[in-house]
Amino acid sequence: MNTLNINNVSLVYNNGHQALYAIKLNITNGVFGLLGPNGAGKSSLMKTIVGLQKPTEGHISFNDTDIVKNPLEIQKQLGFLPQYFGVYPKVSAYNLLQHLAKLKGIHHKKESHDQIINLLDKVNLVDAKNKEVHTFSGGMKQRFGVAQALLGDPKIVIVDEPTAGLDPEERNRFNALLSEIGEDIIILLSTHLVEDVRNLCSDMAIIKQGAIVAKGSPNEFIQALQGKIWQKATTKNELLHLEPNHNIISKQFIEKVMHVTVYADACPTGFKAVTPNLEHAYFTYLNSTT
Numbered sequence: 001m002n003t004l005n006i007n008n009v010s011l012v013y014n015n016g017h018q019a020l021y022a023i024k025l026n027i028t029n030g031v032f033g034l035l036g037p038n039g040a041g042k043s044s045l046m047k048t049i050v051g052l053q054k055p056t057e058g059h060i061s062f063n064d065t066d067i068v069k070n071p072l073e074i075q076k077q078l079g080f081l082p083q084y085f086g087v088y089p090k091v092s093a094y095n096l097l098q099h100l101a102k103l104k105g106i107h108h109k110k111e112s113h114d115q116i117i118n119l120l121d122k123v124n125l126v127d128a129k130n131k132e133v134h135t136f137s138g139g140m141k142q143r144f145g146v147a148q149a150l151l152g153d154p155k156i157v158i159v160d161e162p163t164a165g166l167d168p169e170e171r172n173r174f175n176a177l178l179s180e181i182g183e184d185i186i187i188l189l190s191t192h193l194v195e196d197v198r199n200l201c202s203d204m205a206i207i208k209q210g211a212i213v214a215k216g217s218p219n220e221f222i223q224a225l226q227g228k229i230w231q232k233a234t235t236k237n238e239l240l241h242l243e244p245n246h247n248i249i250s251k252q253f254i255e256k257v258m259h260v261t262v263y264a265d266a267c268p269t270g271f272k273a274v275t276p277n278l279e280h281a282y283f284t285y286l287n288s289t290t
């Protein structure tokens with residue numbers, strides 16, 4: 001079992017901006033979801049975990065090694081799947097993986113070949129191994145990304161917004177792949193997509209303005225909202241009257257009609273109960289007005 005322990009980590013950038021406030025998280029094997037809006041501090045936390053920047057305060061250990069002092073200890077065991085790779089060179093999937101394997105220190109030809117074929121098989125790209133990666137579809141590129149992240153048998157993989165831009169079928173295929181991999185290693189999934197966290201993670205945290213505002217399993221988040229989420233169709237005018245006296249967690253159009261969702265201990269007049277979901281929990285922490 002791998003363990004990542006983040007203890008009271010704060011980060012202040014050189015320009016004085018504080019991006020992280022006393023973050024505490026204990027993460028073990030499985031897919032852990034770090035959910036937060038743009039600018040909440042997800043990338044800042046990921047970069048700090050992998051030793052690209054030192055925290056201003058606090059400790060981080062991976063399998064009991066202090067990785068603030070020894071960032072190489074986590075970097076040797078790390079795979080990274082960024083949201084976009086940017087430009088791909090005009091080389092085949094196989095050759096690109098071979099090149100990346102060398103960069104990861106896998107120099108033995110047979111070992112590198114076996115690992116690459118094994119990984120291409122895992123991500124269902126063996127048939128495309130001689131195709132140039134820049135010709136791949138978005139979903140194939142993401143699966144290729146998983147293969148490169150797994151080169152060298154990492155114990156922790158960091159995944160940044162992995163399903164952005166994938167169609168539902170590719171997204172499901174990709175999520176199935178991640179949860180399979182997550183059985184033996186830590187996968188840290190950084191995202192603002194609630195659905196991915198719901199589908200993949202048994203443990204999660206919500207980050208807002210650099211601080212962890214809640215953590216637990218998706219089910220715990222949902223259970224805590226039973227009997228507290230209410231909804232009503234409304235108009236712009238009515239909304240102006242509702243806003244001051246209700247704890248509004250979201251406003252959205254459903255079949256062209258504005259619906260307002262609120263958090264309350266008892267049903268407010270004119271509202272109906274809705275079954276809580278993880279999105280309600282997320283918006284409760286992000287948008288709570290009272």
Ligand SMILES: Nc1ncnc2c1ncn2[C@@H]1O[C@H](COP(=O)(O)OP(=O)(O)OP(=O)(O)O)[C@@H](O)[C@H]1O
Pocket residue numbers: 013014015017018019036037038039040041042043044045
């Ligand atoms: N190098 C830097 N110097 C100063 N401030 C920074 C730096 N990098 C990020 N920030 C600020 O820190 C805050 C958190 O940014 P961060 O990129 O960690 O958020 P995020 O949750 O990853 O957002 P996104 O989903 O948009 O990538 C933002 O206010 C950002 O402007």
